[in-house]
Amino acid sequence: MQRISITIDDDLLAGIDALSELRGYSSRSEAVRDIVRERLVQEAGPKGEDMSCVAALSYVYEHETRELSKRLTATQHHHHDLSISTLHVHLSDADCLEVTVLKGKTSEVQAFADAVISQRGVRHGQLNIIPASEDGSAGEHD
Template identity: 30%
Template sequence: MKRISLALDDKLYREIENAMSMVGETNRSRFIASIVAEKISEIVQRPMASIIVYVYDHEVGEVAKNVTEVQHEFRDVIRASTHIHLDDRNCLEVVHALGDSDRIRELVTRISRIGRGLKHLRVVNIPQLAEG
């Protein structure tokens, strides 16, 4: 492990402290390292695992049909998905993806472009750990 020094403006420092408090983290180094690792996993091309969570209103346009079509186009990286009904109109889906980071980013982009009816989209990327 390497120890580094980091200079932050006061506002960003306060935002980090507030965010740590909100998630119950007490170790600043671990908190910042996890944010950096998450950002790197978004830009570096390599195998990764992702959880893609989105909520949509199935009554709006053809959003349900479009979601299904996108999932079928990305069968090569989608390993599983779950679908639950939040209420009479809104559905929540969790997609588990594993594969090339560029392909998974393409999947997320396609989901985000579904447009009307898509209410929330969150992604967690985890770089695949090397064995050993």
Template identity: 40%
Template sequence: MQRITVSLDDEVAGLFDQIIRDQNYQSRSEAVRDLVRQAVETRRLEGSAETHCVANLSYIYNHRTRALAQRLLDMQHANHDLVVATTHVILDHSSSFETMILKGSVGKVRGLADAIRAERGVRFGAINLVSVDPNDHHDAPDDHHHHDLGHVSPHPG
């Protein structure tokens, strides 16, 4: 393990210490390690469209926007190989909140997410990507077979 030293002005250090307390970190080092891991992972995902990932896409949309609900559903069906699950929550008379669990290459997942967020009437879209490695390892010889629908495991970080 390598040790680094970081200097912060008093105001930023105080705000950071409050975050550490709020999120129940045991030390500044643990919090900084998580921030660095997140930055490294974000950079890694930005650089590789072929990396496998799982993702959560969340967005709010106005269901009264002409044919938007149907267009969103059509997009999900057209990308059924990426869409694992969706949840739909009615917020009020015109707004709905949807969250989609996606799985596939970063490029394809981002492409779908960008297309959905670009639809007129969709607002507040956000995506969280987590890289995974294909993992078809089985411990027992009589374990099941996947027929091209293998497991994925979190990327070690």
């Protein structure tokens, strides 16, 4: 591990300290490392290296939208190699929340998420990608 020094303005440092306290980081260094890791994953995105990842796709949909449940299930079956598990929650008479855990290459995971989120009747969708080694481990905090 390398030790570096940075110059940072007071307001930005106050923000890091607030984030550290809010999330329970043991040090500023750990907070900064996580911020940088998160940004690197965001920047890699579709144009970056096609790395192995684990991901959580969460989305809210109107279960009575014509054939939507059937289309979502078909999408998951067509990508059975990516989908590890899905949690289904009834939010109201009209809405359901699903959280799907995925594992694979970032491009494949992103394509799967896009195919789900773009369906008519899916109101909200978010994909959280976490880089992983080939064996699926997501690494540890230092």
